[in-house]
Amino acid sequence: MAINKENTRLFSCGDFHIKIHDVLTYELLQTFEDAHEDYLNTITLSADSLLLVSGSDDSSIKVWDLVEREQLYHLEHAHSGNFDDYFEKYLSHL
Numbered sequence: 366m367a368i369n370k371e372n373t374r375l376f377s378c379g380d381f382h383i384k385i386h387d388v389l390t391y392e393l394l395q396t397f398e399d400a401h402e403d404y405l406n407t408i409t410l411s412a413d414s415l416l417l418v419s420g421s422d423d424s425s426i427k428v429w430d431l432v433e434r435e436q437l438y439h440l441e442h443a444h445s446g447n448f449d450d451y452f453e454k455y456l457s458h459l
Contacts, residue, residue, distance in 0.1 A: 369414035376417060378405035383419060383429070395434060401425060 367376040368388065375386040383397040383405065401421035408419045416437070417429040428438040 367408050367410045367417070369410060370412075371414070374414075376408055376410065378408045378419060380404060381421075383408060383417070385431075397429065397436075400427065400429075400436075 366378075368374065369376075373388050374394070375388050377384050377386070378400075381399050381401055381404065383400045384393060385395040386393055400419060401423050402425070403421050403423035405419055405421045408417060410417055415431055417431055419427050419429065421427075424442050426438075426440040427436055428440075429435070430437050
């Protein structure tokens with residue numbers, strides 16, 4: 366789960382989907398259906414809350430543009446379960 370820097374959007378992952386909710390109204394604003402080919406196990410936001418990075422049991426990492434609401438990058442076989450170390454090493458500049 367992640368919350369944007371303005372504390373207005375809640376991002377959650379479960380099964381194969383990423384969901385975006387309004388924090389105040391609990392309204393579902395968007396679902397990225399079938400975001401991954403296996404269960405998602407982590408998501409994190411860039412410091413400016415413009416990008417969302419997701420990691421899955423399918424060993425892939427995807428970067429999502431939250432302004433355009435589309436996938437920017439798909440990194441296959443990018444991690445082996447320790448997503449936090451991968452993020453710190455390669456994606457912390459986002």
